[in-house]
Amino acid sequence: MSTVVRGRPRGFDADTALDRAVEVFWRQGYEGASLSDLTEAMGINRPSMYAAFGNKEELFRRAVARYAEADMAYARAALAQPTAYAVVETFLRANADALTRPDRPSGCLSVQGGLAEGGDSGRIASFLAESRLAGERELANRLSRAVAEGDLPTDTDAAALARYVMVVSEGNAVHAAAGAPRSALHATVDIALRALPVGGEGTE
Amino acid sequence: MSTVVRGRPRGFDADTALDRAVEVFWRQGYEGASLSDLTEAMGINRPSMYAAFGNKEELFRRAVARYAEADMAYARAALAQPTAYAVVETFLRANADALTRPDRPSGCLSVQGGLAEGGDSGRIASFLAESRLAGERELANRLSRAVAEGDLPTDTDAAALARYVMVVSEGNAVHAAAGAPRSALHATVDIALRALPVGGEGTE
DNA sequence: GTTGTTCAGTATCGAACGGTACAGAAATCG
DNA sequence: CGATTTCTGTACCGTTCGATACTGAACAAC
Known part of the structure; x- marks a missing residue:
């Protein structure tokens, strides 16, 4: 009152x-x-x-x-x-x-917010980020080769494309950890694949 | 030896x-x-x-x-x-x-691996997951309306599309937390947008 | 069998955690 | 002015953390 x-x-x-x-x-x-x-x-x-x-x-x-x-x-x-x-x-x-x-x-x-970056685990987060980045680099190398081989358009940014794929992968990891079912993850992959250059099956 | x-x-x-x-x-x-x-x-x-x-x-x-x-x-x-x-x-x-x-x-x-799900923070993780899911639902509602309005193809799965957008957003959040620069995130968005139906500007 | 080396288990260390009891300070009410 | 109510600050609670002495047991070499 x-x-x-x-x-x-x-x-x-x-x-x-x-x-x-x-x-x-x-x-x-x-x-x-x-x-x-x-x-x-x-x-x-x-x-x-x-x-x-x-x-x-x-x-x-x-x-x-x-x-x-x-x-x-x-x-x-x-x-x-x-x-x-x-x-x-x-x-x-x-x-x-x-x-x-x-x-x-x-x-x-x-x-x-669910992370724990306090104290010693700053190094842990950096270590994990570096681990993920290593995978991203390997993928970028593979895609770069695909550009050189004519498998991807010549103006393709292989590093950016690799980063996009990793973003989808990591976003799916966040969803999976939250309990999303497998079918939901694959539905996301269905959509994500539409962003790729050329699309389709392939060697053609 | x-x-x-x-x-x-x-x-x-x-x-x-x-x-x-x-x-x-x-x-x-x-x-x-x-x-x-x-x-x-x-x-x-x-x-x-x-x-x-x-x-x-x-x-x-x-x-x-x-x-x-x-x-x-x-x-x-x-x-x-x-x-x-x-x-x-x-x-x-x-x-x-x-x-x-x-x-x-x-x-x-x-x-x-950087998470801390031990003990009490299981509830924290669930709470955060629910918060994110609320945003995903709002976006799904908006996209569902777009389908009804003819703004998206009639066969569009609005919920799946919303989930895809959130996956990109959360994957970008993981990258940002790892120190990725703003330009990298926007390059990812450039690619991610290509997966959307109809594409382009829009009302047309 | 004796000696040397390594592993297993208990019991404990100091530090940090989230949370709180208690005494003093600052405000309003009568 | 007391009296009452609420906030501040110190000092501390029990618990849990990662990490370690230390005592005995188990094996190989000699």
Whole structure:
């Protein structure tokens, strides 16, 4: 009822503190973000965080909600485009920009919020990224050979095409980890293959 | 020099133990897999693991190497296909199957090895997956409307197309988190857009 | 059989984790 | 002015983490 506060007023702004928490979770993931990391970035003490947000998991859920509202507004805007093509292109372009904003952590909180980049596992993430990149390079070499052999159009960017294939593969991995059935992954592959040059069976 | 062992022989097989470790890391990620989880699955004690593999990070690197050799053999096989199209299709098909093998953890160790699914954060992963799925559903609704409006071919599977778009988005997120530059992401979008029905600008 | 070397198992280390009890400070109400 | 209510800050809780001494047991060499 009454908007009057009774006791000592809060010494910090909860929304500002939440924004700082978003940054930390985004950069370090849920488990990788310790309470010390969070409260230090938020500029408040541990009991203040617990009084304001309940516990770490509640804080994370609030952070994701705020992220979806603020940092993914471009997605809702894209849906308002007049044509399906424009919807998809606008979304993917804005998404690419959002994933690489210089003033924000790289990537997407919804994807790597489950990561654990805290402490020692920074090296782990780098090691895994390098492993994936090695596969991408092998594929690029193979596709480059295909260009030289006339199997792909001469203006084909083999490295970009290899990266696209790996993106589809890794996106499917994210979906599979989330429980997507095999049929869904193959349906995605059906569509993804339409982006390849020449298409069809082949040697022809 | 001498292949003769000197002291008490090892009571377990290191390769078998490593295979078990792969399973645990694959399912729970690096940080999510505790030494207790690992040694229990490997059937050995903690000091035996340290004697055989050095430490947790070395064990993980060995596990990833073994994973790349055993569980990603299909990728090298795909590179041997005669045409570029066959290379890509064979890879993506085998990849989709590998990501959803019923007798193995879902997803890809190289992608979610950085995850932390241990203990409480199973709920976190589910929560994030549900968040992403909500966006996918919104996009599917929008594309479904486009089909109804004649903006997309009548035989278009709006849900599958939406899933494809999200796969590209999430794959790009993985790349961005690994440090890929903005231009690389847009080059991927360039290619991905070619898979869309009708293509081009649109309302036409 | 004795000696030397290696493995197995218990018990424990210090550090970091998420979470909280408690005392003092700052505000409004009567 | 007390009295009451709420926030801040320190100091700490029990638990779990990765990693290790240390004691005995098991094997080969001599």
